[in-house]
Amino acid sequence: MRYLVMVSHGTLAPGLHSVLKMLGNDTPNILSTSLVDGMGADEYVENVKAMLAPVAADDEVVLLGDILGGSPLTNAMNTLAEKGLLAHTIAFGGMNLPMAMTAMMGLAAMDLDSLKQMMLQEGKNGMSELVVPTDDADDEDDDI
Template identity: 55%
Template sequence: MRYLLLVSHGTFAPGLHSVLDMLVGKRDDILSCSLRDGEGADEYVSELEGVISPITSDDRVLVLGDIIGGSPLTNALNTLAAHGLLACARAFGGASLPMALTAAMDLQSADEDALCSSMLSEGQAAMSEMALDLGSAEDDDEDL
């Protein structure tokens, strides 16, 4: 089985997980853990160990973290390593809903490389500034 593990500071990962539950349904192959405000690394790692307990060395895991180099992602990778699971993991930073949704939709696809490429592509494609049409000052005067 392939798992999607969402990790973050604050409530970002559980919030993202909640949105995925709404969009793709509740699934056992999507996991999340967050480092809450005021929580120490030991507490986070302890909780994370429970979250990753279903993952075995026969599985694969895509770890999607909020910030590359941030303590939730680095501790998640260290914890996977301590459990002998790092060799079956791929890690990504800059988590976004488009990335997570792409992963969730095709999580069990045969081609992991294509899935990871799609996650990155969708995440990058979704990042753009919206052009807001606010009208001109003259248009606003006409409405009065």
């Protein structure tokens, strides 16, 4: 089986997980947990271990974390290493909703390398500035 695992500070990962459920994917192979305010590292690691309990040695993991090098992602990677799963894991920092949606849609159908490339592209494409014209801009055009 292949799992999508999301980890974060605060409630970002569970929030993205809830959006994926809202979009119609409430499957047991999408997992999330977070390091919330006031939680110690030991408690967080125990939550990660409990979350990863159903993941078997021959399963594959797509791991999304909020910050590359942040403690949620680092501790999740350490836990995956303890379970012997790093060789079957692709991991990303800087997760966003387009990446999570792409992972969800390609989880069962795509090979990991193709999924990785598509997730990176969608994550980048999902970031863009929204430029809203203002009345001031229209006034400046009239002066020309």
